[in-house]
Amino acid sequence: MRSFGRGSNSLKSADTMRLILCICCGFILGLFIGISFPSSSLTKLNITSSIVSNFPIARDRNNVVSDEKHTDSSIKIRNATDEMKIWVPSNPKGAERLPPGIVASESDYYLRRLWGKPSEDLPSKPKYLVTFTVGVKQKRNIDAAVKKFSDDFTILLFHYDSKTTEWDEFEWSKRAIHVSARKQTKWWYAKRFLHPDVVAPYDYIFIWDEDLGVEHFDAKEYIKLVKKHGLEISQPGLDPKRGTTWQMTKRRGDREVHTVTEEKPGWCPDPHLPPCAAFIEIMAPVFSRDAWRCVWYMIQNDLVHGWGLDFALRKCVVPAHKKIGVVDAQWIVHQSLPSLGNEGEAKDGKAPWQGVRDRCRKEWTMFQSRVANAEKAYYKSKGVDSSNLTSLYKST
Template sequence: MSRIFSKYQGGGVHISGSRPVQGLETGDPSQKRFSGVVPPAAPLIFLALLCIAGAILWLDHNETLTILLLHPREVTADETPPPEEPSDICKNQRTPPAGSAALPRGIVQDKSNFEFEPLGRNPEMKELPPAKSLLAIPVGIKQKTVVDKLVSKFPAANFTLMLFHYDGVVEGWSDLPWSRRAVHVAAADQTKWWFGKRFLHPDLVAEYDYVFLWDEDIEVDDFDPLRYLDIVRKEGLEISQPALDRRSKIHQQLTARARRGGAVHRRFYKTVGGGRCYGNSTGPPCTGWVEMMVPVFSRAAWRCAWRMIQNDLVFAWGLDFKLGYCAQGDRTMNVGIVDSEYVLHRGIPTLGDAGDGKPATAAAGRSAVRQRSSTEMQIFNRRWSEAVAEDECWTDPYPEPPTATTKD
């Protein structure tokens, strides 16, 4: 500013560093009159204009800085930051099901069921199915009438049905009204435990609350499955069976319907003769035991029991004495016999009967079946003992107590 304004005299303006404007000397009388008309505020106006111009330049500079701040310089490929380490949630997530490690977790479905899917229905419009249980029965065409009465007692809305055809005959059941909703599996001369081991994997039945794995020669005139399950839930029974009508073929007195009445009993008392059972007895067949003809398993109990079934021991003799290990807790409380809903066991031999009308051949077949059953029990007990001896980390939750001699 010192170069611009140097002096203000007699109403004239001198610009320092510039050649004087001709005709504007103060000694020229003709110019005095002109200089007299220059308003005294002119220098202030000039100063104002210069200040405004400077402000514009400053604003322009500031705006440039602002733009630079809003648009930082892009990072080049060479300056890409290193990838972050996997978070702890990925390191600590559960092991994926076998064979699915290459898949995103959300697409994995490691469980299934036996529910039918209509071919033309939009799967996204499907309603959630009601809670169900599974009824699985080995059947032969000779027992068609008995099986029809049995199955008809189980409402379709509450039970999925699976038939194991041990005689290979499937077509002969198609005239029954419930046949089309059943899952039919045929394999000649196989037992229900063979079928159960191969077709009732825990992941296949994981959506069912309970698994009924029943023989076919059962009469259900005094049995209601829905009332039965209500009692099982109320009593907290993980493994159970309906009591046997005393007209039944009874192998162990624990399974017979109690004479005193009541909904459930869990133990049996026998104070004379062999195989005594007292109030302080803690194991089968005095308590914590069901027979293998009409067992009912909770989902968790079946997951355990399925793993105990041996592939090659198809009659499962001996397994019943170990089922209490799958009771999900105290077997003396979580295993029981339901008295108020009872069945009649007819005890009809079927396996080993060739059905060829030759009694001698059929009898010989049943004899071989019984011999193998006894042998299987010996093998199973030996395998159990060997497994216990080999597993150093296993602790028996039901150690053998001292021999009981008195009743509580």
């Protein structure tokens, strides 16, 4: 019995040794396979990366391949991302990140419906824009003026007295645009509501006062004459019997248009300069689209009355003495009503209109100085002697 027990123990020891030997052989065989075959082959053989990564040599080889793939992929993604970024320098400032097809650099004053198809909103698009700066006391006068403008005009009213509902009695008021701000002039409105990109659809822009008699005026005929004579900046002639100041703006009964005149001795050192040429007044100016774009930039300052602007309009068209003129065949009456002047404030014993008039004169001086100083600075930067600006203007 003792001998049998010893033999059994020996048999178990032999089995254990064989098992250990098999495990060792398997380990060596696996190591050999891992070293001999690339990771791609192991993948095809369905040997998981987790097993291979347990071996230092195999793990290093796998990491190199993986890193190369990751780098290539990152470069491709980055390049693709860069290519997909939108940056269009020719777009308006601030819109460079938008595709050009969605950018609209211009707008309009066309009124839209709240229903239906957008493409059917506008049976027609007005070609011209007329603005009046108004108070309710002059609504009868404005009613008569508006009726001189056809449906081819967009009507825009700037209300300096903040009263807008009082205009509802007029049928045309329903299609007009009303903008209200208390005690502001038309140039204050023009700076803020007549941006060139908004009024771009209009061939001509009328920026008129409220105290104009229009019995002898027809807007359609006026446009025909402006186009015929190539005027970029114009105004209707003024009735010479009703308080005109400048010879240039007085109506002449023997012609359609005039662009030059004669003034008092010493007033016009150059016949091509204001007030003998290249000159209209600011009560009833009419601008072409291109001329208004230039004028709009000229008025971007803190001045509100516009006095002196009429002497500087010539800077926006070339040659100014040919493209700025007065239309005699369509004429108006300047009624000289002190309506906006009465919106001033009595101070230091002066009536409200006197304070307004004093500021008008001060602004005229300020504006002229600004223009002169800006021009001198420009010519100086170019190394040009600006001591005789008249000759420079004449040459241009």
